[in-house]
Amino acid sequence: MQLLETTFWSAGGSRHGMAEQLGFSKSKTNALIAGLVEQGLLAEAGLQRSSGGRRPENLQLHAGLGVVVGIDIGATSVDVAVLGPDLAVLAHHGEPADVREGPGVVLARVRVLVRELLSRAGFAPRQVIGIGIGVPGPVNFEIGQLVNPPLMPAWDSFSIRDYLREEYAAPVFVDNDVNLMALGELWRLRRSLTNFLVIKVGTGIGCGIVCHGEVYRGAAGSAGDVGHICVDQEGPRCHCGNLGCVEVMAAGPAITRMAVEAAMAGESAALAECLRAQGRIDAIDVGEASRAGDASANAIVQRAGSLIGQMLASIVNFFNPSHVFIGGGITRIGPLFLAAVRQSVYQRSLALSTRHLEIQYTPLGAQAGLIGAGALAMHETLKVRGVAP
Amino acid sequence: MQLLETTFWSAGGSRHGMAEQLGFSKSKTNALIAGLVEQGLLAEAGLQRSSGGRRPENLQLHAGLGVVVGIDIGATSVDVAVLGPDLAVLAHHGEPADVREGPGVVLARVRVLVRELLSRAGFAPRQVIGIGIGVPGPVNFEIGQLVNPPLMPAWDSFSIRDYLREEYAAPVFVDNDVNLMALGELWRLRRSLTNFLVIKVGTGIGCGIVCHGEVYRGAAGSAGDVGHICVDQEGPRCHCGNLGCVEVMAAGPAITRMAVEAAMAGESAALAECLRAQGRIDAIDVGEASRAGDASANAIVQRAGSLIGQMLASIVNFFNPSHVFIGGGITRIGPLFLAAVRQSVYQRSLALSTRHLEIQYTPLGAQAGLIGAGALAMHETLKVRGVAP
Incomplete structure (x- = not known):
């Protein structure tokens, strides 16, 4: 084995x-x-x-040997793939979803997708040797359940594993989505880096930690929960109850909120036009306006990047990683965001910690979570299956 | 082996x-x-x-098998011990010292102390099988040298290893003092805890990290450098150049400074009397006044504890340790400090991260660094020595 x-x-x-x-x-x-x-x-x-x-x-x-199924459940999307033992994607489908609808609705759809993708790739259910799932919340990895997930309360203590086991004999492994992005990058790197972080910025902010060449999940499985680190003691109140959490000030919804405010205040013609035409503004629109040179959009992108960089500076001082990879929806906002993050980290972290520090977008891009889910399935299956020797 | x-x-x-x-x-x-x-x-x-x-x-x-020598160099003290293979302290001596005097002065004294203690314990130099040294600054563990140490610039790139090798054939291992406290606790616990932190609060603030059952030193050896995490963006300027670092606001010198200010402003009769009698106030005096019920001393202790707890809250969210052990000079300040740290962490960290989190003073107390230095010497010596099998 x-x-x-x-x-x-x-x-x-x-x-x-x-x-x-x-x-x-x-x-x-x-x-x-x-x-x-x-x-x-x-x-x-x-x-x-x-x-x-x-x-x-x-x-x-x-x-x-068979195939594995990788499932990446985001707050607003679901991706399913069938992967070979070398993690080549044999079939893939992604679509919008709303995790707040609860596990019944979301997983029923996942089950349909898995069936369709297996058939499209030409594999029978019995050829599935492992299933890996990433979810956007804290997971008790041993029992494969979410624990008090703030973005998806209906999933608390629901057994994703049991639900999927009804249809497949293969073992099912559940982990936090950012942990899987970290595992995906670790596999891509063939463990050539052993101490790095993956930060996901989307609806929320989370962090996957690789320490001593292994994904580190923490004493209670909540390691990397960096979204509620305080960056402004007089900042707005977060849903967690505290003031000025980086998530409430700099994640996707905060960027949208700042953009709508700028549009309404007449500070940006581009954002106002976007709001008028679509009835809403999302982070990608802000990125587009920023790349087109809109000063207000630039200021929003820089503010978000700078706040996230401020949070990261604390983490970098503490953890001294060799690399920080940034992933999630935010990566589509463009290079100015990354520049703002870097500036903020290099300014606030100690020289020794940043001398060789690389901060970049996740090399696996939008596939990091899926590849990570596949890597989890293969890695854990090879560990638990009783194949000789 | x-x-x-x-x-x-x-x-x-x-x-x-x-x-x-x-x-x-x-x-x-x-x-x-x-x-x-x-x-x-x-x-x-x-x-x-x-x-x-x-x-x-x-x-x-x-x-x-022989003995090991443990050396714990603090910013203002030096401790040397001869320890058996079971880390029983066979001879020990501690005295004030000033690391700013440079490696020549400090290590010459260390060399004398080692000689005296070996003789007192009845061992010859050739019976020393390993030497472990902790220093209060960032260390490149592989080459055993300090790298840009802010508290002891004269030690930058000085080879402690070569200096001590002149007298002893045994291998010499150098590490950051807080890493050694963490290693000492890990050894005391026989690795029964695998993910915990040791915070040292003295002249500076540092953190030792145990991850997956091993001391984690980071990509460049500077992991745990938490003293420069920002806790107040409008706080005073730190020697590192940034504003509001937790070290400049809550470590020993900050406590002393707040106490002198309170004494001069007539806010505390106890502290004013202490300043008059001694010409200075140190953190232990503040602790004594606090235990005697002085409101102003209480406020200072609580403020320091609360700021350190605020920094710790970020770290706890990120790392999700099972235990945080607090050591260093601050432990002599009394229980109010610990209570303030706890309150601040429990208030600011996520419920899942703190549900089973224990925050307490280091069980090994003032000996944590020395035991850690001995553990480093034994552990590394057993690894490198070519004893069969």
């Missing part, structure tokens, strides 16, 4: 590298590999360039 | 438990143990109570 896991994380390692990573002898490794190849779990894939002698074959998980 | 390390961390495990922890067979474990006992590295210590059959012996590191 260790060997399959190692293969999954190294994505095509050589026999020799595998033996080294596992600390096994060459002959033991070769015997294990032969067994797994015979069982149809591992495949030899072409030849690796070598400096001479007999060329070691690259190894990869066998496509016949 | 693994077996000695496991013994060090488990402090007297049984043969059976040892085999289980290492994943070795009973016979392999017994053979390894026999070898180590023969080499005088491991000792069998009494019998463990058992439900029947042959009683398994408890194991511990052999006292003849």
Whole structure:
């Protein structure tokens, strides 16, 4: 099992590298590999360039191992994908959704989508070996349930796992959406970075933490809940009860609110026109106006970036990550936001913490959550399944 | 080597438990143990109570293994101890010191103290198997040097390791003082807690982080540098250049400054009397006045605790630790400080993060740094020494 896991994380390692990573002898490794190849779990894939002698074959998980299902539930959207053992997306569908409608409505739709996508990709339900789901709230990872989720109260203590198990024999793993974005990036990086953060800015603000090469979930599973860090003690009241939380001042709804205020106050012709034409303004409209040079939109984007950077500065001083990746809807707002975040962090954090710090948008982009859900499903399935050895 | 390390961390495990922890067979474990006992590295210590059959012996590191030296350099003090393999303190001496005098002065004195303490405990220099040192600044752990330490600029890039190696053949390990307090508590707990923080409040404010059961030092070794987290954007300017850092507003010197101001403004007879009698007021005097019911001293203690709690609330939301241990000089100020910290954290952190959160003074107290320095020396020495197997 260790060997399959190692293969999954190294994505095509050589026999020799595998033996080294596992600390096994060459002959033991070769015997294990032969067994797994015979069982149809591992495949030899072409030849690796070598400096001479007999060329070691690259190894990869066998496509016949089955598929995993990745589900990324956002506050206002749902994405479902069928992925191969190498996390190639074999079929994908995303659509708007409202988590506040509760697990019954949302998961019924998810179930339909999974069925459709499996059929489209040409797989039967029994070929699903694992299901990974990300949800926008705090999760008790062991039991796979949300715990007091502020954005989706109807989901509290609902067993997503049991619901999906009715249809699939495969194990179901549930995690917070940002943890999965972090896991997705960790897999993409093949663990070449071991201490980094993923910040998701959308309806809320959350943070996925990778520490010592593993996703860190905290003592009670709520690690990374950075949306309620205070950035202004005299700021507006947040739904959590406190004043000046970064979420209430700088997440998607705050950007929208600032834009509507600017439009109504006659401070921005572009935003006013947008409000008139659509009846509403969203964060992407603000980004567009900003890129078109609207001063008011620029000020809003900079204010949001600066507040998020101020929160991040505290976190960077504390955690000293090598990289901060920013994802979620905010990434579509454009480069000015990122520049404002960076400026704020570099100004407020200690020199030693920022000397080699990289702050950028998530390389996996909008797919980070889905790839993470797939990675969770593969990783945990390979850990729990009793496949020899 | 693994077996000695496991013994060090488990402090007297049984043969059976040892085999289980290492994943070795009973016979392999017994053979390894026999070898180590023969080499005088491991000792069998009494019998463990058992439900029947042959009683398994408890194991511990052999006292003849040698001793380690623990050195805890604070901003205004230095502590040196000689410790046995079980971290029992065999000899200890602490005295005031001023790190600003530079490494030459401070380490020359340390060298004298080590010599004296070894002689007092009856050990020769060659019996020292490892030396662990904690310093109050950011450390590059790999090379054992301070990097841009704000409290002790003269130490920048000075090789403490090379200096002490002139006299001792044993390996020398240098770490940040708060990391060592965290390591000390982790050892005391035998890793029974895996995600916790140690906050040191003295001349500065720092934080040691234990994550996944290991001390976490960050990408550049500056993790836990929480003293410069902003708690008031309109607060006084800190030596780091920013406004309202928690360190400039709530650490020892800030408490002293607030007390002198209160004394001069005639707000507190007790503090004024203290200032008159001593010519100065330190944090402990403020604690004494507070315990005696002085309203002004109470307000100062509460203000410091509340500001530190505000900084901690952000960290707790982000990291979701199971425990926060507070150490350093501040612990002598009394229970009101701890109460103020707790109130501030519970008010500002999310319910899920604080539901099972414990905030208390460091159980190892003033010895946390020394025990940590000893634990570092033992742990790293057992890792690097080429003792079979």
